[in-house]
Amino acid sequence: MPGKLKGLSCKEDSLNQQEINMLWLVCSSIRDKFxxxxxxxxxxxxxxxxxxxxxxxxxxxxxxxxxxxxxxDCWECLHKRDGLWKPKTKHGARTIRIDPQLRPILEEYLAGNDGLGLTRQRVWQRMKDLCRVAAILHNAYPHCLRSTCAIELAHKGISSASLQYLLGWSKLSSAEAYVRSDRTRALEEVDEIYVGHV
Ligand SMILES: [Zn+2]
Incomplete structure (x- = not known):
């Protein structure tokens, strides 16, 4: 049995559009939205x-x-990393384009705050609470939200190489798994081919 593809561990738990909309609705503060x-x-x-x-x-x-x-100087960095934070891998250092929907949220939140001010554990807890309020049955763990982001970009036709870069993955295969298994995109592409042959 082949092992699970790296990067896909959360794919089955990713959110659908209705769940995403519900979560936006229950974000009660600008910090939640951020x-x-x-x-x-x-x-x-x-x-x-x-x-x-x-x-x-x-x-x-x-x-x-x-x-x-x-x-x-957060607790984790001070105690585990000599006061120096680094991305998970060297590919984690990257430049991401701001989604137009995210821009006004960043502008509003960062005007008064220079960071989230929550620990990783508190982020997990807050997301769990929001899911409960939104009546989402499975917990949308933070890395499943990242997976949902990758699925959305794959739907929209991003290349594997760009997806790998934007998500900061070390391996191209992580991104290829998303692009390869995108049903909607595969059907759209084949439709374009069929239309072209009519
Ligand atoms: Zn830190």
Whole structure:
């Protein structure tokens, strides 16, 4: 039996559009929207989300840049990383285009805050609470939101190489798995071929 493809572990738990809409509705504060939006629309890892600073965001270029390293005095970084935060892998340092829906949320939240101010554990807890309020039966774990982001980009026709870059994966195969198994996109592409032959 082949093992599960890396990067796909959460695919079956990813959210559908109705669940995404429900979660937006139950985000009661701008901080909730910032947290949920960065996971579902920018595909950030939780560790990246909790370390995001205003300096990562360039509104002129409409980008979020995850730095190669950042000094940090959070408990985890002080005790486990000598006060230096780094992305999970070197591919984690990347520049992401800001989704138009996310932009006003970033503008509003970052105008008054230089970061989320929550630990990774609190992000998990808050997402769990939001799912409960939204009556979503399975828990939308933060990495499933990242997976949902990847699925959406695959639907919209992104190439494997670009998807790998934007999600910060080390291996192209993680992105290929999403693009390859996108049913909607496969049917649309074959429709285009059929129409072209009529
Ligand atoms: Zn830290």
């Amino acid at each position: 947290m949920f939006g960065c996971l579902i629309l920018a595909g950030l890892r939780v560790s990246e989300l909790v370390h995001l600073k205003r300096s990562w965001v360039n509104f002129d270029e409409s980008t979020i840049t995850v730095p190669v390293r950042q000094n940090c």
